[in-house]
Amino acid sequence: MSTLVYINSNNGLNKAALEVVTYSKNLGGNVTVIATGSSNQELLATLGQYGASKVIFEASVTADDAQQLTELIATVAQAENAATIVFSHDVVAKAIAPRLSVKLKAGLVSGAIEAPNADGSIKVNVFSGKAFGSVKVTSDKKIISLLPNSIQPSISGSNCSVEAFNGTLTTSKIKVISTKKPEGAIPLPEAELVVSAGRGLKGPENWGMVEDLAAALGAATACSRPVADIGWRPHHEHVGQTGVAIRPNLYIAAGISGAIQHLAGVNGSKVIVVINTDAEAPFFKAADYGIIGDAFEVLPKLTAAVKKFKAENH
Amino acid sequence: MNILVGIFVLNLQPIEKKSKMKILVCISKSPDTTSKIAFTDNNTKFDENGVQYIVNPYDEWYALVRALELKETIGGNVTIVTVGNAADEAIIRKALAIGADEAVRIDADPTDAYYTAMQIADYAKSNGFDLVLTGKETINYNGSQVGGMIAEAMDLPFVSLATKLDAAGTTLTLEREIVGGVQVVEVQTPAVISCAKGMAEQRIPNMRGIMAARTKPLQVIAPVAVETLTTYTTYTMPNAKSACKLIDPSNMDELVELLHNEAKVI
Numbered sequence: 001m002s003t004l005v006y007i008n009s010n011n012g013l014n015k016a017a018l019e020v021v022t023y024s025k026n027l028g029g030n031v032t033v034i035a036t037g038s039s040n041q042e043l044l045a046t047l048g049q050y051g052a053s054k055v056i057f058e059a060s061v062t063a064d065d066a067q068q069l070t071e072l073i074a075t076v077a078q079a080e081n082a083a084t085i086v087f088s089h090d091v092v093a094k095a096i097a098p099r100l101s102v103k104l105k106a107g108l109v110s111g112a113i114e115a116p117n118a119d120g121s122i123k124v125n126v127f128s129g130k131a132f133g134s135v136k137v138t139s140d141k142k143i144i145s146l147l148p149n150s151i152q153p154s155i156s157g158s159n160c161s162v163e164a165f166n167g168t169l170t171t172s173k174i175k176v177i178s179t180k181k182p183e184g185a186i187p188l189p190e191a192e193l194v195v196s197a198g199r200g201l202k203g204p205e206n207w208g209m210v211e212d213l214a215a216a217l218g219a220a221t222a223c224s225r226p227v228a229d230i231g232w233r234p235h236h237e238h239v240g241q242t243g244v245a246i247r248p249n250l251y252i253a254a255g256i257s258g259a260i261q262h263l264a265g266v267n268g269s270k271v272i273v274v275i276n277t278d279a280e281a282p283f284f285k286a287a288d289y290g291i292i293g294d295a296f297e298v299l300p301k302l303t304a305a306v307k308k309f310k311a312e313n314h
Numbered sequence: 315m316n317i318l319v320g321i322f323v324l325n326l327q328p329i330e331k332k333s334k335m336k337i338l339v340c341i342s343k344s345p346d347t348t349s350k351i352a353f354t355d356n357n358t359k360f361d362e363n364g365v366q367y368i369v370n371p372y373d374e375w376y377a378l379v380r381a382l383e384l385k386e387t388i389g390g391n392v393t394i395v396t397v398g399n400a401a402d403e404a405i406i407r408k409a410l411a412i413g414a415d416e417a418v419r420i421d422a423d424p425t426d427a428y429y430t431a432m433q434i435a436d437y438a439k440s441n442g443f444d445l446v447l448t449g450k451e452t453i454n455y456n457g458s459q460v461g462g463m464i465a466e467a468m469d470l471p472f473v474s475l476a477t478k479l480d481a482a483g484t485t486l487t488l489e490r491e492i493v494g495g496v497q498v499v500e501v502q503t504p505a506v507i508s509c510a511k512g513m514a515e516q517r518i519p520n521m522r523g524i525m526a527a528r529t530k531p532l533q534v535i536a537p538v539a540v541e542t543l544t545t546y547t548t549y550t551m552p553n554a555k556s557a558c559k560l561i562d563p564s565n566m567d568e569l570v571e572l573l574h575n576e577a578k579v580i
């Protein structure tokens with residue numbers, strides 16, 4: 001059995017890339033990586049440590065045109081005789097994996113959170129994280145798109161060989177006019193630590209406290225939906241059933257009531273800390289640690305405690 | 315008099331705006347976001363008991379409303395399509411009340427994303443649409459699969475997670491989410507687009523719309539023979555959380571200590 005992993009190495013190798021290679025290695029069999037974006041062979045070779053036996057790179061293809069990238073991956077999948085193709089469940093995978101599923105007639109499991117069970121079925125989030133489902137692929141080939149932060153990358157081998165893709169490509173039908181990327185911010189879906197706040201913070205001018213805590217922890221920031229709707233925070237920070245679904249190791253929520261639609265996107269978090277003045281706030285039922293108190297006092301105190309802890313432990 | 319008006323309208327037909335767009339919007343149903351989620355038949359089926367269905371929010375708020383706005387500015391026609399059973403006609407009427415011109419129901423259970431997409435692609439191929447819009451994902455299965463699958467089956471470009479969409483002639487200008495940022499892209503029609511937050515604002519249907527929806531055309535067509543590639547075998551509920559540990563608001567050192575030593579997350 002052979003597995004092909006797609007990674008985008010535009011910005012180097014992120015944790016999600018290491019996760020999908022580790023995941024594929026754990027499936028058993030041979031693992032080949034197809035990488036777009038970077039031609040840094042030294043860097044790509046390190047994927048061997050996580051279980052890849054070979055990396056094929058194609059630096060001229062971007063993730064901009066799903067049709068072109070699908071062609072590339074399908075060509076490599078056929079050449080490598082891959083029975084399984086693995087993606088990290090990010091915005092690129094959401095565009096490519098469904099196309100590839102049709103092209104190769106390979107059943108697609110979106111948002112896998114675990115390795116396959118003994119019967120081959122794979123656990124995914126359903127109902128926006130309110131429940132889990134087990135999906136079985138009935139076609140010969142399959143595609144798995146792994147939710148970021150579902151497994152830990154692990155080193156099992158040494159560097160592998162790297163070669164350039166050798167083939168012809170279709171032209172892109174999508175013309176890129178401009179690209180905006182926030183500098184240095186941690187992408188929310190991949191973040192291991194997230195500090196989030198809601199309407200209880202009263203106004204955008206009070207977000208400094210949230211950002212200070214996030215900076216002290218090295219966390220990403222998030223918010224509830226009304227906060228993004230009224231424009232206090234950018235839309236991409238909105239988590240929940242109709243926003244981003246996240247599963248960080250730690251989710252700290254200040255001034256968020258914990259409505260069912262909010263919980264849906266965050267209850268995959270390993271540990272939840274809730275800060276709310278109202279002891280009856282529904283969020284406390286989903287919390288591991290609760291602080292009944294005013295976020296305006298608690299957040300700065302928590303930031304100070306985190307800084308003190310970091311100073312003592314590093 | 316009536317006859318005269320009829321002729322007058324007919325005469326106007328040839329000078330319609332050139333950029334008139336034929337738009338197909340894919341509509342699915344999802345349980346109301348406050349629904350209690352439970353399963354029956356040995357945890358193999360979603361328990362529909364007492365569940366209120368709504369139009370999947372992404373399909374309604376973003377895809378459908380943006381399609382209507384485009385129609386209002388450049389002219390055209392908005393058809394909605396659903397793969398579903400007769401019971402789904404309630405959500406189809408809701409989408410018609412918001413303003414779609416006509417509806418098509420492909421009479422089948424949407425068993426998996428592949429099956430559903432193949433049905434829609436088959437219908438869309440033979441009806442020549444300029445634009446096929448889907449929601450970003452359904453909020454029950456959250457697959458984000460159907461749009462991309464339709465695009466591949468129709469061999470069309472696909473722009474996923476678009477947050478803005480404008481059209482001028484055959485050129486579409488879109489803003490979309492990319493990993494950690496946003497991008498502005500151009501693509502030519504026909505194309506398939508999946509719609510995310512930002513594209514439009516929710517519209518509440520008014521009484522006139524609701525009345526009009528009752529008489530708008532709803533065509534029911536038979537599915538084509540397609541296999542499925544995936545099945546859900548069982549469902550499980552998350553483990554109940556153990557009771558929340560309360561921490562004194564003035565003792566944040568204790569919280570940090572617990573997060574480090576007990577929860578081991580920092």
Ligand SMILES: Cc1cc2nc3c(=O)[nH]c(=O)nc-3n(C[C@H](O)[C@H](O)[C@H](O)COP(=O)(O)OP(=O)(O)OC[C@H]3O[C@@H](n4cnc5c(N)ncnc54)[C@H](O)[C@@H]3O)c2cc1C
Pocket residue numbers: 197198199200201223224225226227238239240241242243254255256257258259260261262265275276277278281293294295296347371
């Ligand atoms: C179809 C649908 C989809 C939705 N999708 C989402 C979604 O994806 N994500 C989402 O978040 N919401 C979603 N919602 C909205 C959701 O129902 C809630 O309205 C929303 O989550 C509430 O946001 P909030 O907790 O910030 O505000 P509020 O409900 O107003 O809660 C504010 C909280 O702050 C507390 N508070 C006030 N002052 C302080 C203080 N000084 N210190 C500490 N705490 C304080 C209050 O006690 C209260 O609990 C959706 C709704 C619908 C109908």
Ligand SMILES: Nc1ncnc2c1ncn2[C@@H]1O[C@H](COP(=O)(O)O)[C@@H](O)[C@H]1O
Pocket residue numbers: 340341342343370372373395396397398424427430447448449450451452455456457458459460461
């Ligand atoms: N049964 C269906 N009928 C029509 N459109 C659907 C159906 N299921 C999904 N879609 C469309 O495909 C989008 C993505 O769905 P999914 O792949 O299930 O997340 C939805 O937002 C709808 O626009």
